[in-house]
Amino acid sequence: MTGMFGALLVDAQRRRFPLEPFYAISKAALLAFKRIQGIPDDSPVPGTSLEQAYMIWNQTPRGMFEAILASVGVSVSDDYLQRDLITVYQSATMRDSNGEPGEVLYMRYVPPLPFRDIDNDASEEA
Template sequence: MPVDAQGGEKLATMERLYSILTDDAVERGLMRDQFYFLSDELLATFKRMQGYDPATYFPGSCIEQAYLILAESEFGSRRAMAEANGVPITDKPLLPGGLYLVLTDRDGQPTKSLIVQTYMPRSKPTTD
């Protein structure tokens, strides 16, 4: 079940707060790992909560990665919808602004899915 299936967690609120924090740090020129540290273990936990392998790549600083992970639809739900419609699925995340393309054969049957990422990270982690 998705992490917020019982209404206990507030993923949308967490996502929004990480997004605001990222924007604020970028605008102030304060994006520093020592100011906004999130461990690899926490990011891996967020990925698992959303149904992704902990090694799945998300761009940006750690707080931007947290935002992007939480902004994703839960992978199991996305997979179930794709399978119910006979659409092959990829395990890559669909970042904001991305495109999910389904290639078909000459008969119009889905054969392969591709994700085109257009997302440009708002932040770059720095350690100085």
């Protein structure tokens, strides 16, 4: 799903289409996406509906994300959204050599997806 919504965003940017009229995602669909990903219904997600759909699907599923972080003493707010590939958190249970909260590095891999160029597709078929 992340790849599909990412491809639509790239396509809209290449064609300079306004996102909402051409790529509108219903509020009901966005709510369903949040629920599937474990994101609370009332968590704000910025952007157009297509950008929201992409951001929702571009999250580590919430249950897995919270379990991984909890195992090293890190918690995040319910409305937290992952925006970066690498994030450093402060642990509530781990300490560094100076007794300060230990830093926990969370890195997620978002594989690049090749998108076919629409203009090249037409010329290849001719």
